[in-house]
Amino acid sequence: MKKVFKYLNPLSHLGDRYYSWIFPFVANLVLCICSEVYAYSIAKNPMAVGVYIIFLNVAFIIYFAFREGIVGGFISTGVTIAYYFYIIYTRHYSGSQYTSGIDTTIILAILYFIIAFIIGTLKQQIDRLIDIQSDERKRLEAIIQQLPTGVIITDNTGTVTHINKQINKILGLKIPIGFKIGTDNITKVKINGDAIDPTQASTIYALTKGKSITGRDLLFERKDGTLAYLQVSSAPITNKKHKIIAAASIITDITQQKELERQKDDFLSMASHELKTPITSLKMFIDLQDKQIIEKDAKKVKYFNERIRDQANRLKELTNDLLDVSRIQTGKLAFNKEAFDIAEIVTDTVEGLQATTKRHKIEVESELKQIVQGDRYRIYQVLVNLLSNAIKYSPQGEKIIVRVKKIKQNVVVSVQDFGIGIEKSQQDKIFDRLYQVTDPEEKTFPGLGLGLYISKEIIERHKGKLWVESAKGKGSTFYFSLPITSKKGNI
Numbered sequence: 001m002k003k004v005f006k007y008l009n010p011l012s013h014l015g016d017r018y019y020s021w022i023f024p025f026v027a028n029l030v031l032c033i034c035s036e037v038y039a040y041s042i043a044k045n046p047m048a049v050g051v052y053i054i055f056l057n058v059a060f061i062i063y064f065a066f067r068e069g070i071v072g073g074f075i076s077t078g079v080t081i082a083y084y085f086y087i088i089y090t091r092h093y094s095g096s097q098y099t100s101g102i103d104t105t106i107i108l109a110i111l112y113f114i115i116a117f118i119i120g121t122l123k124q125q126i127d128r129l130i131d132i133q134s135d136e137r138k139r140l141e142a143i144i145q146q147l148p149t150g151v152i153i154t155d156n157t158g159t160v161t162h163i164n165k166q167i168n169k170i171l172g173l174k175i176p177i178g179f180k181i182g183t184d185n186i187t188k189v190k191i192n193g194d195a196i197d198p199t200q201a202s203t204i205y206a207l208t209k210g211k212s213i214t215g216r217d218l219l220f221e222r223k224d225g226t227l228a229y230l231q232v233s234s235a236p237i238t239n240k241k242h243k244i245i246a247a248a249s250i251i252t253d254i255t256q257q258k259e260l261e262r263q264k265d266d267f268l269s270m271a272s273h274e275l276k277t278p279i280t281s282l283k284m285f286i287d288l289q290d291k292q293i294i295e296k297d298a299k300k301v302k303y304f305n306e307r308i309r310d311q312a313n314r315l316k317e318l319t320n321d322l323l324d325v326s327r328i329q330t331g332k333l334a335f336n337k338e339a340f341d342i343a344e345i346v347t348d349t350v351e352g353l354q355a356t357t358k359r360h361k362i363e364v365e366s367e368l369k370q371i372v373q374g375d376r377y378r379i380y381q382v383l384v385n386l387l388s389n390a391i392k393y394s395p396q397g398e399k400i401i402v403r404v405k406k407i408k409q410n411v412v413v414s415v416q417d418f419g420i421g422i423e424k425s426q427q428d429k430i431f432d433r434l435y436q437v438t439d440p441e442e443k444t445f446p447g448l449g450l451g452l453y454i455s456k457e458i459i460e461r462h463k464g465k466l467w468v469e470s471a472k473g474k475g476s477t478f479y480f481s482l483p484i485t486s487k488k489g490n491i
């Protein structure tokens with residue numbers, strides 16, 4: 001409305017500061033001039049305007065006080081009173097019959113100013129309330145938009161009044177303001193696999209039953225067919241008279257959480273299985289060893305002792321891996337820093353692992369001495385991981401080649417096998433915690449999917465890189481680089 005007035009007002013270009021007093025001033029002046037012209041030129045009687053002008057003046061004062069506040073009201077009153085004094089002066093001294101005195105005019109002036117003041121103050125209060133309300137609305141809107149979860153607020157009919165952009169992202173569709181929840185099944189929402197009736201939506205429940213719903217888990221099918229696990233909470237909003245006037249719903253995408261829970265469950269069953277295998281073997285070999293107390297076959301005793309040692313080592317490796325993962329997660333994986341020859345560690349590790357396999361021949365192609373800074377034991381651990389994977393994942397393969405090369409300021413160690421290989425799409429994922437490439441047609445290999453995750457963390461903490469080049473069915477080459485001159489910097 002104010003915009004329309006501004007448009008009609010020829011002085012609006014002067015801005016609000018002038019607008020509030022110039023417009024009432026000019027309008028009142030025009031009114032006074034019109035009444036004078038009417039009295040003298042049309043009615044030809046100075047008294048013709050008389051009482052009628054008073055109504056118009058009061059109407060103008062009320063109008064401008066309400067439109068422009070106290071300033072507008074006072075300007076209108078000022079011009080009006082000045083005109084009254086002008087009438088008294090001209091009519092009185094020109095010898096007319098005009099008898100209205102100064103006292104009446106002063107009383108009228110006081111009355112007008114009081115009217116202007118009351119209405120002007122009222123108008124300012126209303127403006128202030130409107131401003132507060134619009135500030136509140138803006139603040140609420142900003143808060144809603146900033147929330148990391150999806151928020152929908154509806155009125156008491158379930159019509160959306162506020163919605164944030166997170167909702168669109170979570171649901172993969174745009175719900176417009178004004179959309180009535182529960183009237184249309186725009187989405188396929190399921191609880192425990194059964195599609196739910198849209199009228200049973202949490203918002204509608206909150207509005208009709210007047211009760212809150214907290215943490216309702218839903219399986220939601222987006223338009224593109226992807227599934228999302230959502231958690232919905234809805235609460236009715238009541239006024240002072242306890243009448244439900246709106247409902248607020250919060251929607252959180254818990255798909256990742258669910259996936260983590262699933263991974264944890266899988267991990268627990270896998271870890272218990274992995275731990276159970278060496279424990280069962282240990283028990284079996286100890287039982288067999290018991291027999292040797294009677295049989296006293298030294299060869300068998302030695303053989304069973306070796307197997308017991310193998311299984312105990314396997315248990316140690318598994319528990320160490322589990323401990324390392326929890327150290328990485330809590331930021332407590334500690335490193336000792338020293339200078340050592342990586343070529344020497346490679347040769348030692350190969351020697352150790354060669355003893356564990358008869359099928360494979362591990363070859364080393366190493367350049368000179370390469371001194372790096374870091375934790376000797378942890379780098380040894382990475383090499384053991386890569387080499388034991390090379391052995392494990394090349395059940396048919398015979399050769400494994402380990403290379404040590406200096407490339408610019410880095411030493412690059414690679415472990416090449418000619419085993420099952422890894423598909424391109426899986427090559428990034430194998431470094432993730434618990435990730436294992438599973439192919440139902442392939443033989444499943446023992447392991448927890450932790451070795452590469454731990455190795456990557458160790459190498460990156462040494463400011464190096466760990467990566468893979470592989471072709472499915474042909475074999476894989478795992479590389480890691482370490483800076484040669486990493487004298488400074490913490491690991």
Ligand code: ADP
Nearest residue numbers: 389390393421430436437447448449450451452
């Ligand atoms: P684990 O071997 O205990 O499963 P890793 O973290 O060492 O865990 O390896 C993760 C996954 O990467 C393995 O499950 C396997 O699918 C794949 N992988 C690792 N090394 C090789 C390799 N040399 N050849 C083929 N696949 C490999």
